[in-house]
Amino acid sequence: MHFTEEYFKSFKYSQREQLIKRHIFETLRWASKISGSELLNGKGKTALDVGCAYGYAVNFLSSLGYHAYGIDISKHGIKKAKRLHPADFLISDVQTGLPFKKDFFNLITCFEVLEHLLNPLQALRNMFALCNGIMICTTPNRLVEKPIKKIVRDFDETHVSVKTEDEWGECIKKLNSAFFIVEAFFDANLKVGDKLLFKSLHIPYFGLNLRILIKKYGDSP
Numbered sequence: 001m002h003f004t005e006e007y008f009k010s011f012k013y014s015q016r017e018q019l020i021k022r023h024i025f026e027t028l029r030w031a032s033k034i035s036g037s038e039l040l041n042g043k044g045k046t047a048l049d050v051g052c053a054y055g056y057a058v059n060f061l062s063s064l065g066y067h068a069y070g071i072d073i074s075k076h077g078i079k080k081a082k083r084l085h086p087a088d089f090l091i092s093d094v095q096t097g098l099p100f101k102k103d104f105f106n107l108i109t110c111f112e113v114l115e116h117l118l119n120p121l122q123a124l125r126n127m128f129a130l131c132n133g134i135m136i137c138t139t140p141n142r143l144v145e146k147p148i149k150k151i152v153r154d155f156d157e158t159h160v161s162v163k164t165e166d167e168w169g170e171c172i173k174k175l176n177s178a179f180f181i182v183e184a185f186f187d188a189n190l191k192v193g194d195k196l197l198f199k200s201l202h203i204p205y206f207g208l209n210l211r212i213l214i215k216k217y218g219d220s221p
Helices: 005-010 017-035 056-063 075-084 120-130 145-151 165-173
Strands: 046-050 067-072 088-091 105-111 131-140 179-192 195-202 209-215
Touching: 005 075, 017 056, 017 105, 017 131, 017 179, 017 195, 017 209, 046 056, 046 120, 056 067, 056 105, 067 075, 075 088, 105 120, 120 131, 120 165, 165 179, 165 209
Parallel strands: 046 067, 046 105, 067 088, 105 131
Antiparallel strands: 131 209, 179 195, 179 209
């Protein structure tokens, strides 16, 4: 599957930077509370964003102090990211392995990517091998994604692996992590002029998206 310039243009991706970064901030804040780790302070830590596209998450993680890396299967996405941000970007497929040492990263993020993958479990295994701390993913909720997004005409036909909370839970159990949680949520947002009004809401079972936290080592919270 090739995520070309036309793909990103069709979803007006370059106009979503502010929204994406706020989504990341709220997700990291949620994960910090759940995991007992201060993920909004990356000083002295390494982070990897999987499926980085134009590098917005990598740029945000860098602003928090992380030495941040980004990988994506899209040649166009990586080319654009390198033009926009002074960080380390690589073309790589998370399903077939990643060019980093075991336990190299303190934090691995994967925002709205798993649903695009034919083998998301293998992707999770590959990320898990590189992580020595926390993994965070967000992905659409199969219970509600297709009907709602078709109504608002924002459905992405490349979503080939959309699952429910329980289905993701069964996948993640195979990783033998110290702790994990899968939770449905909804990002409510409204842009007024240059100001973004944003609220991330926990909506059990029927939130439009799922957020996943996996803690590799240490005691469960």
